[in-house]
Amino acid sequence: MIKITFPDGTVREYESGITSMEIAKSISEGLARNVLSAKVNGEIWDATRPISNDSKLQLLTWDSPEGKATFWHSSAHLMAEALEILYPETKFGIGPPIEAGFYYDIDTGDHQILLADLPKIEAKMKELAANKSTYNRRVVSKSDAIEFFKEKEDEYKLELIEDLEDGSITFYQQGNFVDLCRGPHLPDTSKIKAIKLTNVAGAYWRGDEKRKMMTRIYGITFPKQKELTEYLELVEEAKKRDHRKLGAELELFMFSDKVGAGLPIWLPKGTALRSRLEDFLKEEQLKRNYQPVITPHIGKKDLYVISGHYEKYGQDSFHPIQTPREGEEFLLKPMNCPHHCEIYGHKPHSYRDLPIRIAEFGTVYRYEQSGELHGLSRVRGFTQDDAHIFCTPDQLKEEFLGVLDLTKLVLRKLGFDNYTAQISLRDQEDKSKYIGSDENWDRAEKAIIDATGEVGLETVIVHGEAAFYGPKLDFMVKDALGRSWQLGTIQVDYNLPERFQLEYIGSDNEAHRPVMIHRAPFGSMERFIGVLIEHTAGKFPLWLTPEQYAILPISDQYLEYANKVQATLSTLGLRGYIDSRTESIGRKIRDTELNKVPYMLIVGEKEESAGVVAVRKQGEGDQGAMKVEDWAIALKSNM
């Protein structure tokens, strides 16, 4: 007999060799039906694998991430089985589960798999799933494994096996399909009820751009058809909210072939929105003793040689601008910090001056790879809500707290309530790739951890993700559809003060190196607004929206009254426009609804004679008639 310990601490005894599935059955049939795999002593196992020692056991179902991973991993195998039947010449790379679904990288030789082929593969998968084939695990020797895949002429699997240790190699088989795999897998294929292959794309073998480009097929599966339907609806909703689509429809920004890829052009409405965001932050920063500065868009190449950016990125970014003067070269600025370091360095500083907070909405240019460009999220010219705080090592934590507070305010103000902070620290194993003393690093890392703890921020710590010049914190923000985005960032930097020889005179009358903090609560205006568009589906908060109201006269007889209404609203500080087209009221309402203007004020004979407006709220309909002033005041108190 063996002792099995459950997550709630209870212990039950079973025969040695019992499987998780059998244990689940001993608890309830319903549970057994839902079990996908099991965590045995922290390791994820097949539910059908015998347990022969005392163990801790957690049964995994669809509700756990590990359960989903098992489900999707098995789905990848199912797809591979279908592919092998349909395209016998296929060679297989890797086929893991991902955040939402799975993929398999395959090499189909001369035959190309197109999007149009996916339904056929999908159908074959459904057919195979219904066979209720079990996933059978077996341990094979390295030589047997090699022989098997030599036979199949699958050089990818052979390469994978090379890196594996003899004795730890397992095969899984369902139906006639055998795959090299660590597992675990589902008990059988019949659990996979709903199948959708979503995409086909290229992917380098082992992520190495020098190696062969394979075909990657993405898919997602669910235990219930309904869950697939819901998932597809979410994808549809995400498409509707796509900031590239809404940005064009709402006339916020555009791109032009002639201006160049990745260079967003802000249209009047987008500019109105962006300026309001900027003004909001500028005001907050003034309250917090930031000093706004303005620096040029270019700087001599030497500036970036000093900062180190030229060496690291010079070849892969915009190349220097030549001038009529021999040997003179300027760079489009890829970062604002070198300029700000020059500002700090232009006069001596006492420790009494610190911290110094230099802020600039600085536009920077980086030559992102053409394949990387994407709407406003990845561009070649963008504006950071940048600031650099120069402080003493002692002030680090206090300054961090201040920045955290400001960033939280920004996110709250824009309706992002769901976020975590990712703290990126040094790689503990290899400290050689970082610059700055151990003591300083320890101090900075501790300051970040302490500060986030003090403000009660939910954090994830990632070792080895720090920049070479210092640890950092990134805000990971979840939008209305539950998707995560990296927005604001705070980074500690020991490198630039060193390179620019920045100093302050301490109370000991000696020169010391200040610490620098880079921080940007929005991150970049472009990226932030892109995320904001998708988060709000284009229905921006009232204080931000380019147009707060539209006055819709029933006919042009009421234009004069409409003008009066608008004059009143302007005086009260609200912005909007009159739709003076000779169109039906139905038409005007429809167009205004589609433009997502939050309020419509309809004026006709009734309203004019009563001195009121008929208020209609976007997406909600008629709100009844009221005095303009009353409406405006109520609205403003809500903003």
Place this chain on the structure above:
RNA sequence: GCCACCCUAGCUCAGAUGGUAGAGCAACGCAUUCGUAAUGCGUGGGUCGAGGGUUCGAGUCCCUUGGGUGGCUCCA
């Protein structure tokens, strides 16, 4: 940058196998002065992303190039 796919009127999209382009919406004109998501009728609009090639003939086939989409790699 790499792989695949795409680019036809302002927008969304039709245009088997090569025979010099079409719809809806928008725009413009006229009529309509209208009560909570599209008033009616009419008109104009395209060097088919650009350049080159094959062909008697190219939106359609080939090459180069710009831009986009989905991935991969990258991201100060």
